[in-house]
Amino acid sequence: MKKLSNVFSVFVKKTLSSENLEGALNELNLLLIxxxxxxxxxxxxxxxxxxxxxGEQISRLTSKSKLLFGILKDxxxxxxxxxxxxxxxxxxxxxxxxxxxxxxxxxxxxxxxxTTTIAKIAHYLKKNNISSVAAAADTFRAAAIEQLSYxxxxxxxxxxxxxxxxxxxxxxxxxxxxxxxKNINVVLVDxxxxxxxxxxxxxxxxxxxxxxxxxxxxxxxxxxxxNDALTQAKEFNNEIGIDANILTKFDxxxxxxxxxxxxxxxxxxxxxxGIGQGYDDIxxxxxxxxxxxxxxxxxx
Numbered sequence: 001m002k003k004l005s006n007v008f009s010v011f012v013k014k015t016l017s018s019e020n021l022e023g024a025l026n027e028l029n030l031l032l033i034x035x036x037x038x039x040x041x042x043x044x045x046x047x048x049x050x051x052x053x054x055g056e057q058i059s060r061l062t063s064k065s066k067l068l069f070g071i072l073k074d075x076x077x078x079x080x081x082x083x084x085x086x087x088x089x090x091x092x093x094x095x096x097x098x099x100x101x102x103x104x105x106x107x108x109x110x111x112x113x114x115t116t117t118i119a120k121i122a123h124y125l126k127k128n129n130i131s132s133v134a135a136a137a138d139t140f141r142a143a144a145i146e147q148l149s150y151x152x153x154x155x156x157x158x159x160x161x162x163x164x165x166x167x168x169x170x171x172x173x174x175x176x177x178x179x180x181x182k183n184i185n186v187v188l189v190d191x192x193x194x195x196x197x198x199x200x201x202x203x204x205x206x207x208x209x210x211x212x213x214x215x216x217x218x219x220x221x222x223x224x225x226x227n228d229a230l231t232q233a234k235e236f237n238n239e240i241g242i243d244a245n246i247l248t249k250f251d252x253x254x255x256x257x258x259x260x261x262x263x264x265x266x267x268x269x270x271x272x273x274g275i276g277q278g279y280d281d282i283x284x285x286x287x288x289x290x291x292x293x294x295x296x297x298x299x300x
Contacts, residue, residue: 036257
């Protein structure tokens with residue numbers, strides 16, 4: 001997150017040393033876009049700063065950087081605050097009280113780490129005494145079924161799978177029925193990861209959602225993919241609807257722009273971030289820590 005921290009530091013210094021706020025905001029906008037913040041998100045962030053600073057005489061304030069820090073914090077907090085927060089463990093336990101499994105559907109294109117993320121979530125649930133079963137509903141690629149089976153075998157989770165090119169929705173249905181019969185807490189549904197422009201894929205996803213009736217639909221995005229991740233999230237949200245996001249490779253994301261953009265564009269929470277290759281390398285997204293990391297400013 002050092003890149004974004006540098007971006008905001010530059011903005012504060014430029015604003016303090018000049019009364020030309022518009023010049024500082026224009027430079028901030030360009031720097032944000034250069035650090036993987038989507039254009040629309042950068043625009044709204046700068047506009048909100050402009051509104052917050054309206055009428056403030058920056059040059060006459062005794063605690064100038066503190067004011068700017070506070071405004072930046074408020075604006076970024078607003079962008080990162082979703083319409084609804086989700087406590088996953090609490091929601092699972094609440095649904096299980098009705099003697100029904102909690103169903104999670106995972107969306108995302110190939111190469112984002114979706115399958116590994118599903119295994120990490122299964123492992124996370126297991127550590128919290130929540131049982132799960134996985135549905136290999138990406139039947140488009142035989143390798144996807146094998147990959148999911150490999151990861152789930154490593155952490156001791158059963159996989160419901162059909163033959164290559166079989167109906168993905170029927171796999172999801174069978175996994176839900178298995179969970180009901182065996183009193184398993186959670187069903188984790190893997191889905192095909194072709195490009196979002198593929199209309200057949202979207203129809204397939206819509207059918208899976210109709211059949212499985214997920215309690216939670218998660219978009220898994222690569223935080224290094226920049227605007228590509230944002231485009232994918234918007235497309236999945238428009239075509240299928242997503243409830244929350246998971247960002248992979250967050251430990252390698254030196255820029256930090258993806259979290260801001262996906263939060264603003266989808267209005268949905270980031271539930272988890274991937275921070276490495278191991279099954280333990282996933283953690284709940286800490287909004288306050290993220291904000292504090294990208295606003296590593298010192299009061300002058």
